[in-house]
Every structure is written in structure tokens, then in C-alpha cells.
Amino acid sequence: MIDHLRSRTLFGSPLVAVYDVDCCAPRGDCSGEESSSRHSVVFPRSGVFVKQTSKNDRLVAECTRVLFFNRHESYRVSHPVAGGDNCTSIHFNQAALVDFIYSIDPSIENSSNRPFRSSAAICSAAIALTLHRLRRLLLTQRPVEPLVVEEICASLLAQSLTSADHQRGTMRRPIRAITHQAHRDLVDATRIVLARRFREKLSLGEIARAVFSSPFHLARIFRRETGVSLHRQLTGLRLRRAIEHLTNGSADLTMLALDLGFSSHAHFTQAFGSEFGFAPSELREQLSARDLRGVRALLKSTHAN
Numbered sequence: 001m002i003d004h005l006r007s008r009t010l011f012g013s014p015l016v017a018v019y020d021v022d023c024c025a026p027r028g029d030c031s032g033e034e035s036s037s038r039h040s041v042v043f044p045r046s047g048v049f050v051k052q053t054s055k056n057d058r059l060v061a062e063c064t065r066v067l068f069f070n071r072h073e074s075y076r077v078s079h080p081v082a083g084g085d086n087c088t089s090i091h092f093n094q095a096a097l098v099d100f101i102y103s104i105d106p107s108i109e110n111s112s113n114r115p116f117r118s119s120a121a122i123c124s125a126a127i128a129l130t131l132h133r134l135r136r137l138l139l140t141q142r143p144v145e146p147l148v149v150e151e152i153c154a155s156l157l158a159q160s161l162t163s164a165d166h167q168r169g170t171m172r173r174p175i176r177a178i179t180h181q182a183h184r185d186l187v188d189a190t191r192i193v194l195a196r197r198f199r200e201k202l203s204l205g206e207i208a209r210a211v212f213s214s215p216f217h218l219a220r221i222f223r224r225e226t227g228v229s230l231h232r233q234l235t236g237l238r239l240r241r242a243i244e245h246l247t248n249g250s251a252d253l254t255m256l257a258l259d260l261g262f263s264s265h266a267h268f269t270q271a272f273g274s275e276f277g278f279a280p281s282e283l284r285e286q287l288s289a290r291d292l293r294g295v296r297a298l299l300k301s302t303h304a305n
């Protein structure tokens with residue numbers, strides 16, 4: 001079975017690793033016993049395969065489903081139709097994953113080695129679109145910002161777990177007032193860290209450590225409480241500082257971009273345009289024209305006197 005697999009690493013960080021996995025196994029071919037090396041969530045994109053566990057649980061996997069794999073889980077794979085399958089697999093850091101799932105389901109405390117309670121969930125339209133966004137980013141954009149990728153992976157994890165909960169018919173308890181205040185305090189602490197360190201190329205793990213939180217929990221709570229992602233908040237801070245620099249006469253846009261934490265002049269220009277609707281060079285030209293008009297007015301006034 002291994003001979004039929006082709007795996008391509010799209011991204012790797014201490015928190016998450018993203019792979020595209022293509023399997024060209026013939027119809028009916030059944031693998032020997034396999035085992036997942038890490039806790040992972042698998043998103044079939046095309047084709048179909050059957051996953052059978054050591055407990056003889058049988059699961060048909062295709063692109064309307066999300067699959068959960070616990071570390072060291074044993075299983076076999078077969079293909080009921082020709083053509084194999086194509087999947088995207090996200091492997092999660094065990095400690096960060098367990099902390100995150102525990103924050104929404106404390107009952108896993110005694111089974112942290114098997115944090116995933118479900119073997120599969122429905123791949124909703126939102127999940128499919130988020131996955132498409134992730135792959136497009138990793139396949140077309142270089143360099144890619146780790147914080148962006150880690151947040152998207154955290155979103156996919158949260159959406160997939162929510163889908164599994166709905167499928168099982170479980171409901172979360174309402175957030176207590178004390179928990180809500182703790183979440184607001186966490187967001188406030190995060191805002192302070194980002195405002196102080198916005199020039200740095202921060203990862204999700206670094207931000208989480210600075211506010212004593214688990215990474216995936218922080219990503220989920222910050223977006224829920226503020227309506228924006230951590231990366232969007234960081235970019236907003238950088239862009240508003242950029243306006244200050246441009247107003248004060250910064251001429252070298254490349255140096256300004258790098259100083260503010262952007263990867264390049266092009267990255268800065270794209271982000272600035274998305275936020276404000278025009279390029280930083282246009283703002284600089286507008287400011288220069290205004291200053292020039294002011295000088296001309298002053299000269300006319302001096303000449304008249």
C-alpha cells in the first residue's frame with residue numbers, strides 16, 4: 001500500500017503540519033495494518049476509500065466527510081472503486097490539541113491519548129471553503145506567514161469538532177459569566193501583546209505563550225470575541241502605523257514595509273490596498289501634492305507682501 005502513496009509537505013511548524021496525500025491504489029486493494037503517527041484530521045478531496053479499524057468499525061471516506069485519527073490508532077484501508085483518492089491531512093501538536101479539546105470538553109481528561117471521540121464528521125460548506133482557502137494559500141503564496149496558516153488550521157479543527165458534536169447530538173453548556181470574563185481578559189491581554197510586538201513575525205504559539213494560553217484555544221476565543229483573526233488584528237496595527245510613517249514623510253516604501261513586519265514591498269502594498277482601497281504610494285503622492293500646494297500658497301503670500 002505504501003508504494004501507492006505520494007505525500008507532499010505543504011507546511012510545517014511546531015504546532016501543525018499540512019500534507020497533500022495522493023493514493024493511486026487499485027480497486028479492492030487492502031493495505032496492511034497502518035498506524036497514525038500523530039493526531040490528525042483528514043479531509044478527502046476526491047475519490048473514495050474505506051477505513052477499517054482493529055475493532056472492525058467500517059467507515060466510508062469521501063469528500064463530504066472529515067476523518068479523525070488518534071495517534072497510534074491502527075487501521076486498514078481499501079478502495080471500493082478504481083482511481084484511488086486525494087486527501088489533505090493536518091497533523092496537530094499533541095499537547096496543544098489536547099489542551100484545546102479539553103477547553104471545550106473536559107471529559108477527555110482521562111483519555112488524553114485519544115482526544116478525538118468521533119471517527120468522522122460532516123464536511124460542511126464552510127469547512128470545504130476554509131480548506132480550499134488553506135490549500136490555495138499554501139500552493140500559490142510564497143513566502144507564507146505561519147500565523148495565517150496556523151489560524152486557518154485552528155479554524156478547521158474547531159469547525160470539524162463542532163460538526164462532529166452536532167452529528168452526535170451533543171450540546172455545549174452556556175458560557176458562565178466567570179468564563180466569559182476570563183475570555184475577555186484573555187483577549188485584552190492579547191491585544192496588549194500584539195500592540196507591543198506588532199513588528200515581529202509572531203507565530204500562534206509565541207502569542208499564546210505570551211498570554212499563558214493554549215494556541216488553538218486562543219485563536220478560537222480571540223476570533224469569537226472580536227470578530228477578527230489574530231493575523232487580521234496584527235496587520236491592522238501595522239497598517240495604521242504605516243499611515244503615521246507616510247504622513248510624517250517616509251519615502252522608502254520597501255524599508256517601511258520590512259520595518260513594520262511585512263515580508264516585502266508587494267506584501268505591504270497588497271495588504272494596504274485591501275484595507276484602505278488604494279496603494280501606499282498613492283497616499284504618499286496625495287500628501288506630497290498637498291505639501292506642494294501649501295508651499296506654493298506660502299510663496300504667493302510672501303510675494304504679495
